[in-house]
Amino acid sequence: MTATVNESTRNGVDTATLFATLDAVKAAPEAAKFQFRAHNEWISGTHSRGTIYGFYGVGAERTHERAFQFDADHPAVLVGKDNGPTPVEHLLHALAACLTAGLVNIAAARGVELTEVHSEVSGDIDLNGILGLDPSVRNGYEKIAVRFTVRGDAPAEKLREIVEQSRARSAVFDVITNSVPVSIEVDAG
Amino acid sequence: MTATVNESTRNGVDTATLFATLDAVKAAPEAAKFQFRAHNEWISGTHSRGTIYGFYGVGAERTHERAFQFDADHPAVLVGKDNGPTPVEHLLHALAACLTAGLVNIAAARGVELTEVHSEVSGDIDLNGILGLDPSVRNGYEKIAVRFTVRGDAPAEKLREIVEQSRARSAVFDVITNSVPVSIEVDAG
Numbered sequence: 001m002t003a004t005v006n007e008s009t010r011n012g013v014d015t016a017t018l019f020a021t022l023d024a025v026k027a028a029p030e031a032a033k034f035q036f037r038a039h040n041e042w043i044s045g046t047h048s049r050g051t052i053y054g055f056y057g058v059g060a061e062r063t064h065e066r067a068f069q070f071d072a073d074h075p076a077v078l079v080g081k082d083n084g085p086t087p088v089e090h091l092l093h094a095l096a097a098c099l100t101a102g103l104v105n106i107a108a109a110r111g112v113e114l115t116e117v118h119s120e121v122s123g124d125i126d127l128n129g130i131l132g133l134d135p136s137v138r139n140g141y142e143k144i145a146v147r148f149t150v151r152g153d154a155p156a157e158k159l160r161e162i163v164e165q166s167r168a169r170s171a172v173f174d175v176i177t178n179s180v181p182v183s184i185e186v187d188a189g
Numbered sequence: 190m191t192a193t194v195n196e197s198t199r200n201g202v203d204t205a206t207l208f209a210t211l212d213a214v215k216a217a218p219e220a221a222k223f224q225f226r227a228h229n230e231w232i233s234g235t236h237s238r239g240t241i242y243g244f245y246g247v248g249a250e251r252t253h254e255r256a257f258q259f260d261a262d263h264p265a266v267l268v269g270k271d272n273g274p275t276p277v278e279h280l281l282h283a284l285a286a287c288l289t290a291g292l293v294n295i296a297a298a299r300g301v302e303l304t305e306v307h308s309e310v311s312g313d314i315d316l317n318g319i320l321g322l323d324p325s326v327r328n329g330y331e332k333i334a335v336r337f338t339v340r341g342d343a344p345a346e347k348l349r350e351i352v353e354q355s356r357a358r359s360a361v362f363d364v365i366t367n368s369v370p371v372s373i374e375v376d377a378g
Contacts, residue, residue: 012233018268025320032316036278040285042306044201048289050282052274057316058266065271070259070279072286077247079207080290082254085241087287087361089225090259090279093239095371096229097261098276100237102319105268117231123369127221127246130291130358131214140363144371151378159377167373169319172276174329176369180312182284182333184356188348189340 013108031058046080047073078127088141092121095172099146102166107152112162116151144176202297220247235269236262267316277330281310284361288335291355296341301351305340333365 008016025032034057042048053067072087074080085093096119107114123144129137150159167173197205214221223246231237242256261276263269274282285308296303312333318326339348356362 012236014234014268021268022320022322025317026322029317029323032320032322034314034316035311036275036281036314037309037311038278038281038285040282040289040308040310042289042293042303045203045293046290047201048286048306050285052278052282055264055278062264062266064264064274068274070282072282072290074290075244075251075253077251079203079210079294085253085257086225087283087290088364089227089241089244090283090286091361091364092225092227093229093241093259093261094276094279094283096227096239097237097279099373100229100231101235101261101263101269101276104231104234114231117237119229120226121229122224122226125223125225125360127223128214128218129363130360131211131221132358133211133215133221134218138363138367139358140360140367141369144369146371146373147376148373149376156377160375163373163375163377169321169328171314171319171329172280173371174318174327175277175280175365177371178327178329178368180330180333180365182335182362182366184288184335184337184352186349186352187336187338188345188352 010108010111011104011114013105015108018105018109033057043071043083044081045073046078047071047083088123088125091176092123092144095144095170095176096121096146098170098172099148099163099166102170103148103150103162106162106165106169107154107159110158110162112152112154112158114150114152116149119146119148121146199297199300200293200303202294204297207294207298222246232260232272233270234262235267236260236272277312277314280365281312281333284333284365285310285335287359287361288337288352288355291359292337292339292351295351295354295358296343296348299347299351301341301343301347303339303341305338308335308337310335
């Protein structure tokens with residue numbers, strides 16, 4: 001834990017900067033237009049490696065402080081070599097991380113000091129869909145369940161409201177529970 | 190590259206095992222019912238750590254060969270400490286990895302030898318949504334674009350058909366372009 005503790009920091013969130021950022025975006029809404037990106041390189045079989053580095057936001061091309069790399073694969077039972085989680089597991093991680101970041105920011109903004117946040121996300125999927133064996137079965141998850149444990153210096157009801165507000169403002173929750181158009185272009189040869 | 194090359198291996202995919210798995214699931218469709226999971230632990234601010242290890246499938250509780258851990262955070266420009274990609278970037282990685290694993294399996298099944306597969310995924314998002322500053326703006330991505338480069342020993346048209354079949358059978362593509370119900374339970378105190 002290397003978080004700097006100062007007057008405006010709560011839950012590791014610099015609330016002064018958080019509120020200043022909100023004011024800056026209110027004054028210049030274009031600053032909030034972002035484009036995020038991932039590069040993927042096939043390695044062998046179901047094993048591939050994603051690299052996340054550059055993005056666009058606040059009116060300029062930007063980069064993370066370093067390039068982040070993540071492997072994905074299938075386990076042996078799904079004819080892979082288990083060099084990483086499956087893509088659908090990466091997706092569950094994205095959902096938990098999004099809800100968590102949101103609720104910590106919201107708690108900080110509302111003056112609530114959190115002591116513990118953890119979650120378990122599970123997704124039920126019938127692979128008869130992606131295997132093409134049953135046309136009545138969808139390819140993706142049938143349902144996803146998130147179980148949060150949240151501890152802090154506020155009554156349980158207030159902590160639940162913070163989680164609810166995080167759900168109401170989560171980008172990944174929106175993507176999963178609603179639909180996003182995805183275009184695919186192919187340079188083949 | 191440590192892929193074992195034998196008579197039934199193409200693109201690093203053990204096609205004999207792939208076809209045997211399809212036959213086994215045809216004979217016992219219940220084997221295809223899986224549950225995937227992710228655990229998430231808040232660290233500080235928008236920084237959290239996901240752990241992916243156990244899952245259920247082929248009628249039994251299983252684990253990956255090791256636990257995989259992935260950090261998520263916001264960059265400084267979004268009031269984080271950049272200890273990992275944002276959750277919405279993890280989501281783009283999941284999409285690319287899913288489409289890639291699918292197309293490599295499909296190419297192997299169709300007798301196509303691939304020499305190169307890489308992709309760039311980008312997602313456009315207006316953060317006025319999650320910041321709560323404009324009720325007409327959604328929280329998640331407005332649109333996502335995938336650009337594949339695929340090289341192999343088949344005509345361009347056949348390679349494009351393989352990508353199209355991967356799209357038609359991708360779990361993550363389905364989750365993003367359609368909707369999945371997500372329940373959230375909270376143990377607060």
